[in-house]
Amino acid sequence: MNKFKIDDAARETGLTKRTIRYYEELGLIKEPERTDGGTRLYSEDDIERLKKVVLAKDILGFSLQELQDFVKLREKIQHHREDYRNSSDTSKRREELEHIAAGLSEQIFMIDKKMERMQDFRNEISQLQDKAAQLLKE
Numbered sequence: 001m002n003k004f005k006i007d008d009a010a011r012e013t014g015l016t017k018r019t020i021r022y023y024e025e026l027g028l029i030k031e032p033e034r035t036d037g038g039t040r041l042y043s044e045d046d047i048e049r050l051k052k053v054v055l056a057k058d059i060l061g062f063s064l065q066e067l068q069d070f071v072k073l074r075e076k077i078q079h080h081r082e083d084y085r086n087s088s089d090t091s092k093r094r095e096e097l098e099h100i101a102a103g104l105s106e107q108i109f110m111i112d113k114k115m116e117r118m119q120d121f122r123n124e125i126s127q128l129q130d131k132a133a134q135l136l137k138e
Helices: 006-013 017-026 044-058 064-086 090-137
Strands: 040-043
Touching: 006 017, 006 040, 006 044, 017 044, 017 064, 040 044, 044 064, 064 090
Parallel strands: none
Antiparallel strands: none
16 A cells, blocks of 8 residues: 655645644544654545545535534444444444434535525625626626
8 A cells, every 4th residue: 555745645635734734633634654753654545535624625615623523423434334243232233323324414414504505605696797797788
């Protein structure tokens, strides 16, 4: 598996090195491996996770708190997958799945609200553009 230094991770994700370290501090990404000299080494999975964080932040407009909630939910799902395979307690599995489903519903609701606000803003800009075009015709 390939390992990337922070410069490479920054280039691949479009983030600054400082931002990557900050996201690590916040727990948005796990602490990467380090060389004996302390150089961070990111895996391909780390790079993909950073790209997903960038997508959630830039495209969906997630705040840092929303990003943390998003990451925690993803980790919970991953952890649940591992526990699900090893657990025979169906009531516990069901309870955990219900909790995950509720978290996913919250995420979808939040995204839908953001999309509504973006559509409203787009409509407002479009109306202003139409008004400007009308004024230019006069």
